[in-house]
Amino acid sequence: FSYINHSLKSFRSLQELTLRLQNLGKEPxxxxxxxxxxxxxxxxxxxxxxxxxxxxxxxxxxxxxxSQGIKRLSMLKKLNLSLxxxxxxxxxxxxxxxxxxxxxxxxxxxxxNFAYSSTTDLRLSHFIGxxxxxxxxxxxxxxxxxxxxxxxxxxxxxxxxxxxxxxLVDLRLSFPGNKQITDAGLSRLxxxxxxxxxxxxxxxx
Numbered sequence: 001f002s003y004i005n006h007s008l009k010s011f012r013s014l015q016e017l018t019l020r021l022q023n024l025g026k027e028p029x030x031x032x033x034x035x036x037x038x039x040x041x042x043x044x045x046x047x048x049x050x051x052x053x054x055x056x057x058x059x060x061x062x063x064x065x066x067s068q069g070i071k072r073l074s075m076l077k078k079l080n081l082s083l084x085x086x087x088x089x090x091x092x093x094x095x096x097x098x099x100x101x102x103x104x105x106x107x108x109x110x111x112x113n114f115a116y117s118s119t120t121d122l123r124l125s126h127f128i129g130x131x132x133x134x135x136x137x138x139x140x141x142x143x144x145x146x147x148x149x150x151x152x153x154x155x156x157x158x159x160x161x162x163x164x165x166x167x168l169v170d171l172r173l174s175f176p177g178n179k180q181i182t183d184a185g186l187s188r189l190x191x192x193x194x195x196x197x198x199x200x201x202x203x204x205x
Contacts, residue, residue, distance in 0.1 A: 008038035017042065018049040029062030039069030048073065049080040058086060060093035071100035077136075079104075082113035084145070091127070098130030108138045115145025124154045124161075133164045138198075140165065143174040150175050152185025162193040169198050174205040 101107065144150065162168065175181065193199070
């Protein structure tokens, strides 16, 4: 992955970047540090799509490296991050990512896909709460995929946090296969973000 690092650093004026990789290798956190370092140099970037189909071997340390690169993208307006099969990442790694996103004041669109990940200890209130108040956010999508352990209390906390995103127009949440969410939880979610006066589209799977 050193060649990716070297190549990207040569395009410091790049405004849009799409990285689609099959995997990061079979060594723990292989490639994540190189990619994180290269992102730090792209200070003009406004749109980032980062899709890795298989990150079995990404740990909290690797996700932290990627997060450190992302948080330097102060001009970023659109982020599409897809990291599937995060079996070795815990709430520590997710919270590190969340805290990095809170530094990006210009973000308008955020799409996060953690499908097929073992997110048993990921609490939505901690993860999304670490974003802080992204005052420019207009579109937010979160897909946890099968295996998630989101419950009613998480939905209520999530709704209260989303109240901070006052300009949010589009919201998509996906927790397929979840057996812990009840009608009561969905009702409390609605109560939580009932103040989002700009919201026009809401999808819950």
